Amino acid sequence: MSYLSIAWRNMCERPLASFLTGLSMALGVAAVIVVLVIHRVAVEQFEQDAQGYHFIVGGTGGRTELVMSTVYHLGKPLYPISYNYYRKFVDGEYAKYVDAVVPYCLGDTFVVGDYKYRAIGTTPDLFEKLRYDGEHPYEFDEGRNFKRENFYEAVIGSAVARQGNIKVGDVVNPTHGLSGDPDAAHRDFVVVGILAPTNTANDRALYVNMEGFYLLPGHSLSAKSERSDQTAASNTPEPGAPTVGFDNDGATLEPLPDDQREVTSILVKAKGPTEAMQLNLSINKSGSGTQAVPPSEVVAQMLENIVGPVRTVLLVLTALIVLVAAIGILVSIYNSMSDRAHDIAVMRALGASRAAVQSIVLLEAVLLAVLGGLAGWVLGHLMVGLASPYVEAKTGVALDMLAMDPKELIVLPSLVLLAVLAGILPAITAYRTDVAKALSGTR
């Protein structure tokens, strides 16, 4: 028999104590795994979502709020900017630097059961000219992109479609404001396309034609109310914009005049890094009440200043749980030492050295920790998998149950080290067992 099998049998001899000790270790390790995986996936997701364009232009206010509301569809949008300012990027002074520009009109909500998603007024360019993680073009699982002249067409993100079991041809009704008040429901939009999953926040939004969005109640400015600091770029018609549109019954509609329009934010993909830098500087120094914010910069700051420290705190807490579990191993084995003094004495009488009985006790501690840890590793990933649909529906972050964080590789060696430390005291007790005294006692 090997020392390992003796340790295993000793462990099995106290099934309840061993199970509970292993369970506490498993829960501790599961917590560590959950924190590591969620953090890693969240960081990847945050970084991935913030790609595909160089910067976001928005009104004055917090840079983080601008990025959160535009990229992640979270939080309150900033104060809007004039449509004519947006025109600067389309056919105005900034157009020469721009490869693609996509306006976002935020502030409406789409309610599916208990879940609230953002309804975003935008142009078809979002899905035609931008790539969702900087690499991949948007694809449709069903249907097609909406057409700019069909004012009440909509495209829906994959997570929203799944949550609401929405299909192409279904009618959806965004509600005015962010509260999701059903009494504030707007008119019908027809879903013409369901996006293929992108594993970005864009999976959990409803995209409606901006032209229709402007015609909804409460979405137009009164004529001539445009702020003077965001002056018009041009009085000419916007290239590509429809001069006339249609509702879902084919009736013709007049688009809202530019001076009655606003956009909440603008996604700008410059022609290159140099142009992006020039534009960025130009916008931020213009004093026009707008700002250009590279989302990757904000995300990096956010990860460093908020997510990183939170992860550290969570890791410290979960490490404490593991430490308590290790102390549980110590207590469990140490408390059993008086019961097993007799067995240790027998092994000594059979020729086991003090080092041998010490090793057997240490191995038992390691077995408990490693088996508990492995169970915790599996449990942690299962928990990630179980939480995935809920987290994805709430935040758009898709958690992959099999996603691994490289730091997980140090969990097992750390457990072995911790178990050895926890096993030292019982092992010393085993080492010091008085054989003659223990043999003279009855079991």
Add this chain to the structure above:
Amino acid sequence: MPDSPYLVELKNVQKNYRQPNGEVLPILDIEHFAVRPGDQVVIRGRSGCGKTTLLHSIAGLTPIDSGEIIFGPVKLHKLAEAGRDKFRANNIGYVFQTFNLLPAFTALENVMLGMTFTKRAKDRDRAAALLQEVGLGHRLNHKPSHMSVGEQQRTAVARALVNKPVLLLADEPTANIDPGHQQQVVDMLREVCHHENVAMLMVTHSPEVSNQFEHVVALEEVNRVVGVA
């Protein structure tokens, strides 16, 4: 064994215990005691006269305070504890009064446990054969809790012999066995030791047992400590 006719020889062995109040309590003071290869020797004596301490000393479990314990070329008293452990594992079998089988292990595993602490190959077949020899071939996979006391003691004997020791120490091996089965255990021990060519040193206070042996030593006769309680 070179020149000595003895398998194990004790010369001027003294062992004392220090009591909690600091007082020294002499246990053993043996001028000479020896066992020849293949001998079956019984040591008898009243309770507390140092019989178990003598076995522990010969087994190297308890270091002696002075004197010599010689196994052929090996001077056991000069070995460090780890050396005594190793020597014991390879050369001495031990049968206890209370059997001392490990409850988590089957009969076969208890016997194989005896091989765990030697460098010899773990010979499952030998362990099974020994159990067969003591009449437990049908109980290999039974745990001690499912065995009678007689079966447990027979398992303990198989465990003590599994490493092919030169000496078997048996400490009151029949004390916990009902009188009806005591003779079976004694017969089995004698037979197996004879068959395995192992010398046996048995401690007992039972005249019924000691009377069956040719070599019987009263510990009081060789131990100069008088009046040990």
